[in-house]
Structures are given as C-alpha cells and as structure tokens.
Amino acid sequence: MSNLRTNLKQMVEHKNFQAIIIAIIIFNGFIIIAETYLKGNSLLLVLDKIIVWVFVLEMVVKLGGLGTKRYFADRWNIFDFSIVVASLAFYATPFVSVLRLVRVLRLIRMIPAIPALRKIIDALMKSIPALTGVLGLCMLIFTIYAIIGTTFFSEVLDYEFFGSFHTALFTLMQVVTFESWASQVARPIINEIPWAWFYFVSFIIIGALVILNLVVAVILNYLGQEDDAIREEQMERLYRENEELRKDIQEIKQLILNSNKNSN
Template identity: 75%
Template sequence: MRQENSSFRESVRRIVEHQYFQPFVIGLILFNGLIIITETYITGNQFLITLDKIIVWIFVLELVLKIIGLGSRTYFSDKWNIFDFSIVVGSLVFYATPFVSVMRLIRVLRLIRMIPAIPALRKIIDSLLKSVPALMGILGLSILIFSIYAIIGTTFFSDVLPAEFFGSFHSSLFTLLQVVTFESWASQVARPIMHEVPWAWVYFVSFIIIGALVILNLVVAVILSYLGQDDDNVREEQMNQLFRENQELKKDIQEIKQILLEKK
C-alpha cells in the first residue's frame, strides 16, 4: 500500500515538474486576468462567470496536485507556495462576497513567480531587498529635509500663493513633492513666489540640489553597491574554491613525492 502511494505521488510529482505545467498555469493566470478586465466592461455576463468558476477550480486542482506531488512540508516551505495557497483559499472563501473581484485580481500577481526564473531580475530584486536597511536611513534623511523646507515654505510663502500650495504643513509637503519631481514647478510654483519674494530662488534651488540630486544619487549609489556586492561575493567564493583546490593539489603532490621517496 505504501509503495502504491509512493508511486502515485511520484507520478503526480512528474506532472507538477513537467516543463509545460508552469507555462500552462501562467497562461491560465493571464487568461483569468483578461476575464477580469472583460468583466469591467460586461458586468453580470453568465459566460464570463462560468469561465471564472472553472478557472478557480483549476487553480484548486493545481494546488492539490502540488501538495500531493511535492509533499505538504516541501510545498509550504516555499513562501511563494504559501502566497498561492492563500490566494486560492481566499478565492473560495470570499467567492460569494463583494471582495471576490479583488481576490480574483490578486491571482494575477502569481506572475511575480517568473522573477526568480530570470537571473537578471532576481539579482536586482535580491539587491533591492538587501539594501532596504540602508534605504530606510536615506528615507529618514529625506523626511527630515522635506519637513524643514515645508516649515520654511509655510512660514514665508503661505500668503503668496493660494493655500493649496504653502497654506499648511501637509500642503507644503505635497508642493515640495511636486517640485522634486520637476512637474511644472517653475511656472506654477517657483516663478510666482519669486515675483513677490525675490530671495525665494535660494529656497527652491537649494531644495532641488539637496532633495532631488543628492538624495536620488544616494539611493542609486546604495543600490549599485549592493549589486556589486553580489559580484564580489561570487568572485570571493570562486577564489576560495580555487585556493582549496590548490591546497588539495599540493597535498596530493606531497603524498606522491613521499611514496616515491619511500620506494627509493
């Protein structure tokens, strides 16, 4: 009986690990996304609803096959599998609720699983995740700079432009965000203020230099450093491997030399 179960699990595993299994699932997810988009134009269409139900149960079948073929322990040891499991179970639980459209849309996010399959994308994502602590420091510095300039702007420019620009602290923050993105900042914000307050150019120029150029370059520098760090780690591991192989080769040569001396 145990042998039959093992044989059945092995057969299911071969199906799950087949080269066409994952492309089929991804194609089904894309098709499901098209159905969701179509439902935004044609609401209540019975054919689309039936297709959606069929796809949901295919997702359930995929889930069951993976759990059987890989084993529950192996399956749930992968965070992406836990994500898939939550999406499928949530789709079933909330299918008859107003949240069903949101849950169906979340299933499209399973395309994110393609990222680990592409080395270049995987390297970028890994570097971004590793750089999060350093980026949090830059985020704190950015909040401090924005807050200082927002207070200055509210203090000196609140009466120059309408209140929606520098009338309050939070509106000043939003205006500074517009300035730092270079979206109509000169014609809509800077020049009208400079017409009334001539020294305002110092405020805007210094903020752009510090807030946009310096902070942006810091972010790029941090991410690039972590991208290069992966290459350095690979290079270091290769050098260590060569060193170990060299040591083993020296040891073998010494043993051969010792054997030859003993024969003499």
Template identity: 75%
Template sequence: MELKHKEEINNKNSTLRTSIRQLVEHRNFQPIVIGIILLNGLIIIAETYFTGNNLLLFLDKIIVWIFVLELIVKIIGLGFRGYFSNRWNIFDFSIVIGSLLFYTTPFVSVLRLIRVLRLIRMIPAIPALRKIIDSLMKSIPALTGILGLSILIFSVYAIIGTTFFRDVLPYEFFGSFHSALFTLLQVVTFESWASQVARPIIHEVPWAWAYFVSFIVIGALVILNLVVAVILSYLGQEDEAQLKEQMDRFYKENQELKRDIQEIKQLILERNNN
C-alpha cells in the same frame, strides 16, 4: 503479509508522489501557469468593459478551480514542508485560498481586490521578477536610513516654505506644514512644479529660486540616486551569492572527483603489486 501489504501501499504512494513532483518540476509546467495567469488578467480587463457578462464570470470560476488544482498538485508533489518552506508558495496559497473563500462573498469590492491580486502571482512565476522583489525586500533595512534623511530634508524645507511663502500662493500650497509637504512631493516628482509653484513664488520672492533649486538637487537627484544605488547593490549581491554558490558546488565536485581518482589509482597500484 500485512507488513508486505503496507510496504506495497507506501511504494505506490511514493511512486505517485514522485510522478506528481516530476510533473510540477517539468519545464512546461510553469509556462502553462503563466499563460493561465495572463488569461485571467485578460478576463478581468474584459469585465471592465462587459460588467456582469455570464461567459466571463464562468471562465473566471474555471480559472479559480484551475488554480486550486495547481495548488493541490504542488502540495502533493513537494510535500507540506517542501511547499510551505518557500515564502512565495505561501503567498500563492494565500491568494488562491482568498479567491476561493471570497468568491461567494457579498462584499463585491473585496472580491474584485482578490481577483486583481491574483495577477500578482506572476511575480513568483517569473524568476526575473522574483529576483527583483527579493532584492527590494532585502534592501529595506538599508533604505530606512535614506527614508529618515528624506523625512528630515522634507521637514526642513516644508518649515521654510510655510514661513516665507505662506501668503504668496493659495493656502493649499504652503499654508500649513502638511500642505507644504505635499507641495514638495509635487516638486520632487517634477509635476508642474515650475509653472504652478516655483515661478509664481519667484515672481514675488526673487531669492526663492535658490530654495527650489537646492531642494530639487538634494531631494530629487541625490536621494533618488541613493535609493537606486542601494537597490542595485543588493541586485549585485544576489548575483554574487549565486556565483559563489556555483563556485562552491564546483569546488566540492572537483574535490570528490580528485578523491575518486585517487581511490582508482590506489586500486590499480594494489592490483599491479599483487
């Protein structure tokens, strides 16, 4: 009798968990979560205009508890192992728990940071954004080589700049190695580099045009394109991996279908022989 009672309880728990899992995996569940995140962003933006507004603070508290409820529902529906096996779920968990723990903290700056980080939950909520971030993370090992090349090029040009242009412009441009690095960063981003940096130096040192042109070609065009090429290659690999996975699944289904047809054919032949 006791064993039967336990089985009934387990069946009820299993049914409840299945129902919650179906709720979590429903096609309208994720859009609703995205809508709440967008509403949270609008409230945070509104608070920059109406600081300390009681209505906005009340709505923010409600959204925090909605996120907590979403977290609990997902953990129940997917299970602890299923939920925490996804690193994006771990990220969501950290943001929500951080929002809950720091909501009453006296450190206002920490609370504001956590509230802004809640908007980053949009990334795991939208598959396209999640795909881009996953590709960026996978491309980091390949980008380290490009980063090393960039450091080398910047260092060489910074040393050349401090050697020849130290006395042409004020100290904050090429007066030291670190200031030269910052100036080269300004040049590579094309931010007022011609009028503020290049032309005054070329006016005093005519051959300096070769310095700036070569640095822009190497630093801004070549290296930037290398970074873009690496990231795009990993985005393409993601698509190829998904395509290969689908083809493997279709192949397995095709093989199973062939086996089923062979078994049916064998049963028909045996029946006809009998």
C-alpha cells in the same frame, strides 16, 4: 503512494508546468480587463470560476509533489496559497469590491512565476533595511524645506500650497515629481520673492536627484549581491564536485597500485 508523489513532483518540476501557469495567469488578466468593459458577463464569470479551480488544482499538485514542509518553506508558495484561499473564501461574498481586489491580486502571482521578476522583488525586500536610512534622510530634508516654505511663502500662495506643514509637504512632493511645479508653484513665488529660486533648485537637486540616485544605488547593490551569491554557490558546488572527483581518482589509482603489487 510514493509513485504518485514522484509523478506529481516530476510534473511540478517540468519546464512546461510553469509556462502553462504563466499563460493561465495572463489569460486571467485579460478576463479581468474584459470585465471592466462587460460587467456581469456570464461567459467571463464562468471562465473566472474555471481559472480559480485551475489554481486550486495547481496548489494541490504542488502540495502533493513537494510535500507540505517543502511547499511552505518557500515564501512565494505561501503567497500563492494565500491568494488561492482568498479567492475561494471571498468568491461568494456580497462585497463586490473585495472580490475584485482578490481577482486583481491574482495577477501578482506573475511575480513568483517569472524568475526575473522574482529576483527583483527579492532584492527589493532585502534592501528595505538599508533603505530605512535613506528614508530617514528624505524625511529630514522634506521637514526642513517644509518648515522653510511655511515660514516664508505661506502668504504668497493659497493655503493649499504652503499654508501649513502638511500642505507644504504635499507641495514638495509635487515639486520633487516635477508635476507642474514651475508654472503652478515656483514662478508665482519667485515673482514675489526673487531668492526663492535657490530654495526650489536646491530642493530638486537634493530631493529628486541625490536621494533618488541613493535609492537606485542601494537596490542595484543588492541585485549585484544576489548575483554574487549565486556565483559563489555555483563555484562552491564545482569545488565540491572536483574534490569528490579527485578522491575517486585517488582511490582508483590506489586500487591499481595494489593490484600491480599483488600481481608481482
């Protein structure tokens, strides 16, 4: 039994194992895309079933090789487990939309499979507490500008733009994403209220440039922290190895000295 577990562990940790899984996930993506053109195609459905059982086999191999405790210690393995179980649970469901959603979610397995993507998502998750402050600032700025917009511009444009607080928020979202904001929103208001240019320019500078750069800075900071943590861990490991090597050399030196004393 121990030999079987050792063999399974070696298989899971082999460099080609993960490459094969990535190739299967990509192939699964092509099948999902093909199904949007060839709905109900029997060959695609058979291939999809085969891929589901390949993922089940991968999960069983990992559980056997790593052990239950080590497997579920990694949150990405828990995510993979949930996707595979959902694929099996909803495969025969009459709810086609749920089944399609589960199939699409299988593509997200690409994230834990590729270290670079995994690193970015981990940094994003770690930065969420810090981003709450930026989100609070963003909500405050949007609220202030939405109130100003409904106060001064509600009678200039149609109700859908600045007629109420929630429509003003949506309009500001349109402005901050630069989606037809000048021709559809800003210019008609500026033609009626000349000073409105300051309202839109200041909002774009604060909302689109400052806050966006704050979000990027926070995320990059956590990406850098992860690199620093990996570097520190490597340095600590090298330090421990050097200390062990120094102790071994000291013991060998002491043995040689004792041997010389005895010979004399």
